[in-house]
Amino acid sequence: MPNLSVQLGPLTLPTPVLVASGTFGYGPEYAELIDLNQLGGIVVKGIALHPTKGNPTPRTAEVASGLLNAIGLPNPGAEGFIQEYMPFLRQYTVPVIVNIWGKTVAEYVDVARRFDTVEGVHALELNVSCPNIKEGSAMFGTCMDSFRAVVAAVRAATALPLIVKLAPNVSDIKEFARAAEAEGADAISLINSVPAMAIDVETRKPKLANVTGGLTGPAIRPFAVKLVWEAAQAVTIPIIGIGGISKAEDALEFIIAGASAVAVGTASFTEPRTVLQVTDGIAEYLERHGLESVDSLRGSLNTGSDAAVDTDSETN
Amino acid sequence: MYCQTVQVADQSEFQGGYRLLTLDAPDIAPEVSPGQFVHVRIPHMEESVLRRPFSVYRTEGPQLQILYKGVGKGTRTMTYLRAGDELSLIGPLGNGFPAPQPGHFPVLVAGGYGMAALYLLARSAPQPGIAFFGGRSAPDILCVDEFESLGWEVRMTTQDGTRGRAGIVTDEIDDWWAVRSDSQPLEVYACGPNAMLEAVARRAMERDWQAWVSVDRNMGCGVGACLTCVLKVKQPDGEWAWKRSCKEGPVFDCRDILWEED
Ligand SMILES: Cc1cc2nc3c(=O)[nH]c(=O)nc-3n(C[C@H](O)[C@H](O)[C@H](O)COP(=O)(O)OP(=O)(O)OC[C@H]3O[C@@H](n4cnc5c(N)ncnc54)[C@H](O)[C@@H]3O)c2cc1C
Ligand SMILES: Cc1cc2nc3c(=O)[nH]c(=O)nc-3n(C[C@H](O)[C@H](O)[C@H](O)COP(=O)(O)O)c2cc1C
Ligand code: FES
Numbered sequence: 250m251p252n253l254s255v256q257l258g259p260l261t262l263p264t265p266v267l268v269a270s271g272t273f274g275y276g277p278e279y280a281e282l283i284d285l286n287q288l289g290g291i292v293v294k295g296i297a298l299h300p301t302k303g304n305p306t307p308r309t310a311e312v313a314s315g316l317l318n319a320i321g322l323p324n325p326g327a328e329g330f331i332q333e334y335m336p337f338l339r340q341y342t343v344p345v346i347v348n349i350w351g352k353t354v355a356e357y358v359d360v361a362r363r364f365d366t367v368e369g370v371h372a373l374e375l376n377v378s379c380p381n382i383k384e385g386s387a388m389f390g391t392c393m394d395s396f397r398a399v400v401a402a403v404r405a406a407t408a409l410p411l412i413v414k415l416a417p418n419v420s421d422i423k424e425f426a427r428a429a430e431a432e433g434a435d436a437i438s439l440i441n442s443v444p445a446m447a448i449d450v451e452t453r454k455p456k457l458a459n460v461t462g463g464l465t466g467p468a469i470r471p472f473a474v475k476l477v478w479e480a481a482q483a484v485t486i487p488i489i490g491i492g493g494i495s496k497a498e499d500a501l502e503f504i505i506a507g508a509s510a511v512a513v514g515t516a517s518f519t520e521p522r523t524v525l526q527v528t529d530g531i532a533e534y535l536e537r538h539g540l541e542s543v544d545s546l547r548g549s550l551n552t553g554s555d556a557a558v559d560t561d562s563e564t565n
Numbered sequence: 566m567y568c569q570t571v572q573v574a575d576q577s578e579f580q581g582g583y584r585l586l587t588l589d590a591p592d593i594a595p596e597v598s599p600g601q602f603v604h605v606r607i608p609h610m611e612e613s614v615l616r617r618p619f620s621v622y623r624t625e626g627p628q629l630q631i632l633y634k635g636v637g638k639g640t641r642t643m644t645y646l647r648a649g650d651e652l653s654l655i656g657p658l659g660n661g662f663p664a665p666q667p668g669h670f671p672v673l674v675a676g677g678y679g680m681a682a683l684y685l686l687a688r689s690a691p692q693p694g695i696a697f698f699g700g701r702s703a704p705d706i707l708c709v710d711e712f713e714s715l716g717w718e719v720r721m722t723t724q725d726g727t728r729g730r731a732g733i734v735t736d737e738i739d740d741w742w743a744v745r746s747d748s749q750p751l752e753v754y755a756c757g758p759n760a761m762l763e764a765v766a767r768r769a770m771e772r773d774w775q776a777w778v779s780v781d782r783n784m785g786c787g788v789g790a791c792l793t794c795v796l797k798v799k800q801p802d803g804e805w806a807w808k809r810s811c812k813e814g815p816v817f818d819c820r821d822i823l824w825e826e827d
Binding site: 271309311320516521 | 566567568606612613614615616653655782783785786787788789790791792793795796806807812
């Protein structure tokens with residue numbers, strides 16, 4: 250049996266397969282269907298300092314091989330989350346990663362600080378890349394100065410392992426990956442959902458009340474794999490690969506491209522057991538290829554002797 | 566709650582474009598209570614990331630039945646299911662209807678698949694009551710024999726007058742209420758289009774009926790994780806909060822829903 254545990258800087262995960270923020274609630278929602286202790290980690294739905302209601306409905310729309318969402322980060326606030334959900338989560342051994350967001354740097358700092366002493370929280374994931382919030386969040390993910398400022402401020406405010414979740418809609422992902430590393434992130438995760446929209450042509454109305462939203466699911470996977478591959482060549486901190494993973498083969502693509510771990514998002518809606526199936530499939534693959542650990546596969550992309558590996562080159 | 570692969574036992578034409586799907590679901594079927602639903606992963610829809618929610622129409626031992634209509638790509642793909650095919654089901658889901666109380670007169674109001682969604686409630690009620698069914702045209706009125714054989718009085722309305730009274734369901738309810746002499750308090754259960762639910766809720770609030778409605782909201786996960794299916798529910802402090810129709814619903818006390826927002 251290969252060793253499935255992986256190291257993300259100071260954070261040890263029992264398996265390389267997490268569940269992505271916003272697609273698995275706060276834990277209890279799926280606990281009747283799967284054993285949470287078999288997950289690599291639970292990244293909970295984004296938490297802000299104060300409770301937030303989120304966007305009007307409709308909040309999601311299915312598109313070909315994907316899902317559009319503009320949920321708008323509704324959440325019970327840090328205090329509400331700690332009281333309502335942390336006692337439940339502490340019953341499990343699974344690492345709990347709290348995804349945090351704010352509208353200003355000060356809000357990010359406050360919510361990060363609040364979690365610093367909360368028992369049972371293993372790491373923070375900094376969400377600077379939600380496309381569905383009018384102020385703040387998305388701008389922090391795409392504007393380099395704001396991005397650096399918020400990562401540096403949160404780094405200074407917390408002793409917990411810090412994962413920075415990158416936005417996909419930037420012209421050069423390597424710059425953001427490097428900036429996260431330079432400002433002290435322990436790991437980066439990518440990608441968040443891709444800004445997108447869909448229209449009902451009969452009514453000429455947008456399919457989401459928010460008009461625009463974020464695209465997730467299998468449709469974004471090749472895009473996500475490419476960004477992970479580029480980021481992996483720019484930094485030495487570990488990477489969590491996210492985007493359209495619904496089977497082991499998808500996860501393996503990310504690992505071969507350079508990810509140390511992966512997270513399953515939308516696929517949990519389709520099939521709640523996906524995260525476990527992916528984990529089993531990775532173990533089976535490692536065994537079949539005589540590999541001892543996930544690390545021995547990571548970044549092993551075989552581009553051949555004369556394939557172009559210059560990540561700065563333009564396609565077509 | 567289970568997430569299981571179950572087998573199709575049978576699928577047949579019903580009426581009015583509706584089809585009856587019978588599933589062998591020995592763990593799930595016995596645990597379904599009236600008003601609950603199942604979340605179906607429709608086979609041969611690989612490009613589709615979401616399941617589809619369906620109320621449970623009937624349960625019989627290890628089997629459960631769904632009465633559905635082909636309205637979009639998912640429900641049309643379901644029509645190809647044959648005996649022996651397998652599909653994944655999550656359920657039972659949602660809160661379901663509160664049990665009818667002895668000493669109260671049960672009233673059902675339904676449109677569309679609401680007639681199917683209320684059958685288990687009719688079957689479990691301590692006494693039969695009255696059911697008001699509304700639809701566009703005669704084929705849209707479902708399951709009348711099934712309710713009548715449980716001893717329920719069924720009153721029908723169709724917009725084109727092809728079955729029962731011509732008009733909408735609340736016309737018939739108003740007339741019934743105007744001449745009603747029995748003094749038992751009512752318990753009203755409604756499932757159907759939003760406009761119907763709202764019209765029933767307004768009457769219930771004016772006339773002080775206890776009434777519950779089962780709402781139909783687009784769903785994602787079906788288990789409370791994604792926050793797709795929310796609707797506005799009044800809070801004790803005068804504020805409102807989003808509640809998940811897959812978890813805190815799909816059944817709500819009609820007085821709790823913030824109707825203005827629909
Ligand atoms: C609690 C509940 C119980 C239901 N019970 C029944 C039933 O017993 N019989 C029956 O015929 N129908 C029922 N429905 C409606 C049924 O779920 C929709 O008709 C079905 O999802 C449409 O899918 P589609 O792919 O055919 O349509 P499409 O329009 O192609 O679907 C596109 C997307 O919209 C969503 N969607 C579209 N319409 C609805 C809708 N009305 N409700 C929820 N999601 C929708 C789908 O999930 C999908 O993501 C129920 C809905 C809910 C919420
Ligand atoms: C309904 C929904 C809600 C989400 N909420 C959050 C969130 O609160 N915070 C966050 O960082 N990402 C959120 N995401 C993004 C996911 O964590 C993930 O990055 C994205 O879905 C891509 O992965 P996937 O293609 O496997 O779904 C959400 C995604 C979906 C579909
Ligand atoms: S459908 Fe996901 S929360 Fe209700």
